[in-house]
Amino acid sequence: MKLKEFAHQLGLSPTTVSRALSGYPEVSEKTRQRVAEEAVRLGYRPNINAVRLVTGRAGAIGAVMGRKGEFQFSEFMIGMAERLDGEDIDILVSPMAEQETRDEIQIYSRLVTSGRVDAIIVHSPRPDDERIRLLHKLGVPFLVHGRSETEVPHAWLDIDNEGAIRRATSHLLDLGHRRIAMINGGAGYTFSIHRDKGYRDALEERGIAFDPRLVVHGHFTDELGFRFARSLLEQSPRPTAFVAGSMMTALGVYRAVRSRGLVVGRDTSVIAHDDVFPYLTAENMVPSLSATRSSIRAAGARAADLVLQLLGGRPADEIHELWPVELILRESTGPAPAEARS
Amino acid sequence: MKLKEFAHQLGLSPTTVSRALSGYPEVSEKTRQRVAEEAVRLGYRPNINAVRLVTGRAGAIGAVMGRKGEFQFSEFMIGMAERLDGEDIDILVSPMAEQETRDEIQIYSRLVTSGRVDAIIVHSPRPDDERIRLLHKLGVPFLVHGRSETEVPHAWLDIDNEGAIRRATSHLLDLGHRRIAMINGGAGYTFSIHRDKGYRDALEERGIAFDPRLVVHGHFTDELGFRFARSLLEQSPRPTAFVAGSMMTALGVYRAVRSRGLVVGRDTSVIAHDDVFPYLTAENMVPSLSATRSSIRAAGARAADLVLQLLGGRPADEIHELWPVELILRESTGPAPAEARS
DNA sequence: GGTACTTGTCAAAACGATTTCAATTTAATT
DNA sequence: AATTAAATTGAAATCGTTTTGACAAGTACC
Structure with a gap:
């Protein structure tokens, strides 16, 4: 079911329907109500890829999973999920295979430049971390889980x-x-x-x-x-x-x-x-x-939250959180x- | 950098460039070579969301992570990654938050009808599993990790x-x-x-x-x-x-x-x-x-492989694999x- | 030299939404 | 009743690709 068809069934224009669903103010409450109900009834849901193309947002946060499949990783993700629940944002996991043909930097680079994700979470940083420099250069919002001394400004969340x-x-x-x-x-x-x-x-x-x-x-x-x-x-x-x-x-x-x-x-x-x-x-x-x-689950939840703030425009160099242990x-x-x- | 601009720089049309990059036969080897080289040099990469919209493919496999954050999950994913390495297919993880506001069926439904994923892997099935019936109804390819007695045909991979x-x-x-x-x-x-x-x-x-x-x-x-x-x-x-x-x-x-x-x-x-x-x-x-x-890592790798076969058109009811233990x-x-x- | 067939290239039409800008309707004011 | 302002709605442009169908140039054949 496409927007056009759905709108037609309601006797409205695609514009109005789109607005009603995205909560824009210029549509009357009555109409919005009706549209919302009918959307559920007829099972209409916007094609996410069309939305992504037109809005330029990917609707996903990327996380690269370490080569070793750390057991902590899933807990962190559950935490992210807790915060992201209801936000319509996905978690895109790029696990590095054991014998990966691409190197790590390439994975990050691909994730970003192809527009797959709006933001990235970097795990297990090093004091001098090339990934951080890359992401900064690419201009994509990212949050470091841990800390780094890399010279470029970056948001981080770490424990003491x-x-x-x-x-x-x-x-x-x-x-x-x-x-x-x-x-x-x-x-x-x-x-x-x-x-x-x-x-x-x-x-x-x-x-x-x-x-x-x-x-x-x-x-x-x-x-x-x-x-x-x-x-x-x-x-x-x-x-x-x-x-x-x-x-x-x-x-x-x-x-x-x-x-x-x-x-x-x-x-x-x-x-x-x-x-x-x-x-x-x-x-x-x-x-x-x-x-x-x-x-680490709480850290995941907070990390997701901070990423949302980052996407909301909060400057990265303002986000530094050190948790006591x-x-x-x-x-x-x-x-x-x-x-x-x- | 957009296709149009990139093509212009090469003195070619977008059509030719697109074809060259996607490996279509109707472009000369010489041109293809040149396009490939310049793409790397100038850092051109197709906008994945435009590609997704026009091709109708999401380029991602979905997996819903159980509410409990099972520790087996990441191992399985590493396995998937091993097989998916180089395929340009992402893994989309929808972890269910501890107190999820949506129910499980809704998560699957959203994943599919909004076009986020091309296929789904279902974990921990029950003999009579509503998710399987839903996915079958929605017509999305899916692989069950485990088995079920649900009446609709479905591909599965299980251990004995x-x-x-x-x-x-x-x-x-x-x-x-x-x-x-x-x-x-x-x-x-x-x-x-x-x-x-x-x-x-x-x-x-x-x-x-x-x-x-x-x-x-x-x-x-x-x-x-x-x-x-x-x-x-x-x-x-x-x-x-x-x-x-x-x-x-x-x-x-x-x-x-x-x-x-x-x-x-x-x-x-x-x-x-x-x-x-x-x-x-x-x-x-x-x-x-x-x-x-x-x-379970090997199972993940095989699961990814089977999903690719599914996407390649292999009928689901042909895929039943029972591994000895x-x-x-x-x-x-x-x-x-x-x-x-x- | 003309016909037929490849090859390589391109212009334009999708894909399915959002959003700008303009138009219409409704309500409020004089 | 006329005017103005506010509230709704819609037509059309846009996002960045892929792909269809057409076209020109080159090659082979009679």
């Missing part, structure tokens, strides 16, 4: 990774731990760098030397957590505490600790960063997991074993 | 849930287990029903009575696994084996077993269904987890404890 890890580490130090290992995210990402800094600052504050062998960078998999924790626990002196970058690495650490016959929360303390997943909760782990917590202490953290205290 | 669980259960029976609990997916979904059937058939084969108290339905969360396993393990006689519907529920079961001072693989056997995630592997669990395995035995399964044997 540095503060979170500093507090987590400090807390462990308070408990008497001295050899604290950290499982960070992939090297080079801003959030990893911030976490590194939080960790090192906490140590420095107490005058404890930084030992690079206690830190590892990598993807958030249970395997990384297990292998790294396992190999450290075999050494002597072994670390008495771990800071894990994600729930998955924490699972790996728990396993490693157990497999050495040690007990989490007594022999080895663990704090992880928890993005709050419905399917895996820190509270429920045994022992329950102390965590720095920040809902909760530290929730549970059973996985306890005083350092006496023999390990210095 | 029934066979997988039957074999898993049979194997546990072979090991002497008699009280075998099962954590299934949400009630009402076809895959849950198939799994139930596989479970019951295996029992029946040995003449073992089905005990409904040993089965639970619900979302795949660690919490469900933990609570259910925990409460069963408190009873007497307690089950000696668990069949878990997912890796997450398996984690919960492991915890429950441990928290009762029991040992997985010795006192309590566990088999789970493993969709193969990069961030959480059955092999790495301690003890390593016996599992029925089928890569591997059963991989590891350390979490062992003989039933002697005292529990009947």
Whole structure:
């Protein structure tokens, strides 16, 4: 059913119908009412591609999913959906295939210059991020989830990774731990760098030397957590505490600790960063997991909101949001074993 | 840069340029070459929305993400991306918000009648699924990931849930287990029903009575696994084996077993269904987890492939694919404890 | 050299909406 | 009743492509 036909059936012109449906003021309330009702009854819906062409708006927000299919991604999207519900804006996901033939920059470039999306959300930025420079050059609105030091102005929403890890580490130090290992995210990402800094600052504050062998960078998999924790626990002196970058690495650490016959929360303390997943909760782990917590779903919702503001004309360099992170202490953290205290 | 301007710069007509870029035969190789080169050099790219309007194709495949933000979803999408890489087809994700104002059917309806997508992938179907009937009525190509008994013809790709669980259960029976609990997916979904059937058939084969108290339905969360396993393990006689519907529920079961001072693989056997995630592997669990395995990422890739075939004109009722599921035995399964044997 | 057939090119007509600008109707005021 | 202002409506232009049908130039054949 096309506009022309629909309008004809109503005995109105396409113009009036279009106006009635888009809520323009110059159409009488009575007419608007009738049009709205009939549209539902006859099942008329504007062809989105015609609308897009004429308005120049794509009606979609783009998100490029990392090559590794991070498990956090869907939660973030659910959050976006919550905000976008009823807005008539789609989420266009361009996942990068494992062995992608195009490079990342090309994907962004295509997304924008072909007019597929009105705005883009950039995940896992680096301090110097080429994507940000590209999007700025292309003049498309975009929001960075995380932060970057790229010189061009850009809107961002980030959590206080540095503060979170500093507090987590400090807390462990308070408990008497001295050899604290950290499982960070992939090297080079801003959030990893911030976490590194939080960790090192906490140590420095107490005058404890930084030992690079206690830190590892990598993807958030249970395997990384297990292998790294396992190999450290075999050494002597072994670390008495771990800071894990994600729930998955924490699972790996728990396993490693157990497999050495040690007990989490007594022999080895663990704090992880928890993005709050419905399917895996820190509270429920045994022992329950102390965590720095920040809902990635809430971040998704807010991100969508900020993008809408961006599309509404709010300047990008005005949008900088840094969320504090909760530290929730549970059973996985306890005083350092006496023999390990210095 | 628009087609008209671009063509003018080349001294050609828009027609010729368009044809050259879309690979039509009636343009000389020399011209085509030149056009292609200049397009790259000048950065011309057709406005996708104009193309969509005139061709009537949306250039996107839709997927509606469940309300719960299932963690399997992103893996499936990565698989799709792998196949779609280079096809110039997007993935449009419509996640349902937690408290969605529209109902599910409306989402599908909007997606299709407004011309946002060329095809749709339906997840988690039910035996009698209204969405399938709707999509058939609307005449849009769609592929069901899973199966349904809905009377209208439809393309589907599914794994052999029934066979997988039957074999898993049979194997546990072979090991002497008699009280075998099962954590299934949400009630009402076809895959849950198939799994139930596989479970019951295996029992029946040995003449073992089905005990409904040993089965639970619900979302795949660690919490469900933990609570259910925990409460069963408190009873007497307690089950000696668990069949878990997912890796997450398996984690919960492991915890429950441990928290009762029991040992997985010795006192309590566990088999789970493993969709193969990069961030959480059955092999790495301690003890390593016996599992029925089928890569959901591979399914995503194949699904995309089948959708392309559908779009290419292959009839839907010709596309029915049932994938076998591997059963991989590891350390979490062992003989039933002697005292529990009947 | 004329006919027939390719090839390569182009002008113009879609595609289905929105929006500008002008025209009409209705209401309000004198 | 005439004039003016306000409220509705509509015709036509527009968005940036693809594609149809026509046309010219080049090649092959008799």
